[in-house]
Amino acid sequence: MFEWLSEITGNQILAAFISAIVPVAFIVPFVIFAVWLERKVSAHMQDRLGPMRVGWHGWLQTIADFFKLIQKEDIVATATDKRFFNLAPYLVFVGSYAVYAALPFSSKYIGSNTDLGLFYIIAVSGLVVAGILMAGWSSQNKYSLYGALRSAAQIVSYEIPTALVILAMVMFTGTLNLAKLSDMQTSSFWNWYIFGGPDWGLSKFLVIPFMLVAFLLFYISSLAEVNRTPFDMPEAESELVAGYHTEYSGMKFAMFFLSEYGNMFAVSAVVSVLFFGGYQSPFGYIGNLIGASWMVPFEQVFWFASKGIFFVFVQMWLRWTLPRVRVDQLMTICWKYLIPYAFVNLIIIGLISLI
């Protein structure tokens, strides 16, 4: 898309700017949709209706909330460390937005088709920790600080199983490039890595159970990395008011929300790229069938978005199913269960990929 745009506009900077706008144009409507979805999902899981009065089944509710947040006064307490307090929400948002640079939305659009895509995503999502820590610490509020420290401890711990699973996937596939990863799982759903990848043979069938384990491990640890229930210790409403964003109001609070929901989609997208074929359709393309090949990239965007939104829905589903874990339980799950399993899984997948 960048090449195409630079051909059209004749200006690389403008082309880069336009292709960088695309993820924002995706994130904001997605967040508006996801917040509405979250409220509806939570409501229906509790036999309620959720927002019903703003638009059809309340679909305009989030937009109304958004306008309310814009109008709100931006309250900054006197004791806060203003420079970092003001910087933190943007840093958090930048962290989650930067992840989108490496996500392949379709074969024609990828922000940066770098060979280190997965590595870059792991590295950049670590920036969110810095932002959250900054927010909590500069708020000069004990609850905020608690939330931020919990978040830091949690994200740092859960990076390990995530990285180990990604390592196993890299060993099996031989690439860190997300676009290449998606391309390898083309044509049909049995080529997805959750079903053992595109190479037919003994290793494909041997690896399936371990791929399932890898998927579970990755999904659980990514859940913890985006601070979602059952691992939402940093925001634990019943204990910490609202965790690291207690002191924030108005648009800055909205930035935290934007980055939280943006992150949710980002990790879901990584899950779908690693295990569920990314932007590839599970059964061929209508565009190829009717001979309109220009349709294929749009179908790919559709599949990418719907896979991502499905995993976001599962995250919400888990949120409204499970209670929050305690801090010690959180650490137990990570260090005593996920990491050993991830290590064993890494070794077994490594051995299988030797066959």
Next chain:
Amino acid sequence: MKEYFKNTWLGIWTVLVGMKITLKHVFQPAVTIQYPDVKLPLPERVRNRLYVNIDDCIGCDQCARACPVSCISIDTVKSIPGDDLGTTSNGKKKALWVTKFDIDFAKCCYCQLCVFPCPTECITMTETYEFSEFKRKNLLYHFSSLTNEEAGLRKQNWEKFQAEKEALKAAAKPPVPPAAKTE
């Protein structure tokens, strides 16, 4: 070691059981009633806002006396012989002009004690329960069908009638001693 795997299995299994339950609830109809659009049917004999059918009221003041919070205030004027007040729906002849029949719903405790003593069953409980107001004085309901001018006219008529009666009496009787007049 055995317990370790058991824990792992339990962790996954119980989450799946929980997810199944919550997914089941997604497809169950919600219990929410969208209040202003849909209302729950009220039970029989609900006690809400009072209504006074002033055409049936004979101005006997029994409801006001029964009221434990004194939220009903009634003023009456006696009719003069020429007045036609009509009858109540159960055939009683009305003898009083009800110039004022005010119920203050800010005070009313909805106990229904005023309903029972009414001889003509003109004060009743209705099913209206949405009558909140921004100003408390708007909760003072006026049930009297007479306007202020009409009420004043009735009063004047009665006073005139009374005065004529007095005059007749005074004409028939010897004048009252001055000492009694100063009372």
